[in-house]
Amino acid sequence: GIQVEQSPPDLILQEGANSTLRCNFSDSVNNLQWFHQNPWGQLINLFYIPSGTKQNGRLSATTVATERYSLLYISSSQTTDSGVYFCAVTDSWGKFQFGAGTQVVVTP
Amino acid sequence: EAQVTQNPRYLITVTGKKLTVTCSQNMNHEYMSWYRQDPGLGLRQIYYSMNVEVTDKGDVPEGYKVSRKEKRNFPLILESPSPNQTSLYFCASSLGPERAGYQETQYFGPGTRLLVL
Numbered sequence: 001g002i003q004v005e006q007s008p009p010d011l012i013l014q015e016g017a018n019s020t021l022r023c024n025f026s027d028s029v030n031n032l033q034w035f036h037q038n039p040w041g042q043l044i045n046l047f048y049i050p051s052g053t054k055q056n057g058r059l060s061a062t063t064v065a066t067e068r069y070s071l072l073y074i075s076s077s078q079t080t081d082s083g084v085y086f087c088a089v090t091d092s093w094g095k096f097q098f099g100a101g102t103q104v105v106v107t108p
Numbered sequence: 109e110a111q112v113t114q115n116p117r118y119l120i121t122v123t124g125k126k127l128t129v130t131c132s133q134n135m136n137h138e139y140m141s142w143y144r145q146d147p148g149l150g151l152r153q154i155y156y157s158m159n160v161e162v163t164d165k166g167d168v169p170e171g172y173k174v175s176r177k178e179k180r181n182f183p184l185i186l187e188s189p190s191p192n193q194t195s196l197y198f199c200a201s202s203l204g205p206e207r208a209g210y211q212e213t214q215y216f217g218p219g220t221r222l223l224v225l
Contacts, residue, residue, distance in 0.1 A: 043216040098151040
């Protein structure tokens with residue numbers, strides 16, 4: 001199956017800082033999504049981004065499908081950004097594969 | 109309100125006692141899926157369904173059954189639960205798929221915390 005690697009595994013930020021999270025995948029994919037799991041366990045979709053660049057407020061994402069990686073940018077981080085960020089990809093048969101996640105802690 | 113619902117949210121049971129976790133979506137989505145989340149292992153797909161009466165195994169299907177008799181419902185069945193199935197379970201759905209690929213955002217339910225004694 002497709003291997004998904006996320007880095008860094010952990011990230012501690014001071015409020016207001018910017019950061020970049022990375023997702024590498026081992027094969028071509030039909031779908032790539034970024035999710036945020038908040039401290040209460042809820043999983044929220046951030047971006048559906050198989051290729052290109054998207055922005056939503058302080059978050060943006062870029063996927064370079066030909067080079068098999070995606071980046072999630074968090075700008076002007078806030079304490080509410082804390083949680084785990086997952087990258088997930090789908091193969092051509094609809095099977096999903098999640099990365100191990102990046103644990104983000106934003107301190108006041 | 110568009111949503112994916114799961115019941116129960118919390119469940120404590122004993123080894124061998126059959127249980128069912130229900131999942132329902134009101135968005136007319138074709139694709140539905142079950143995941144389990146364990147510390148250090150992330151989210152792993154158990155089963156998924158591309159449409160009614162179509163189900164496929166994910167990465168960790170052993171010990172689980174699913175059925176998709178209606179578009180909106182996708183129950184997860186544990187015929188004989190064991191302690192290693194203690195986990196946090198998520199159901200998800202999306203509009204997709206094209207047969208050649210999966211083209212839509214996935215929406216997750218709130219999760220079901222299962223403890224098997």
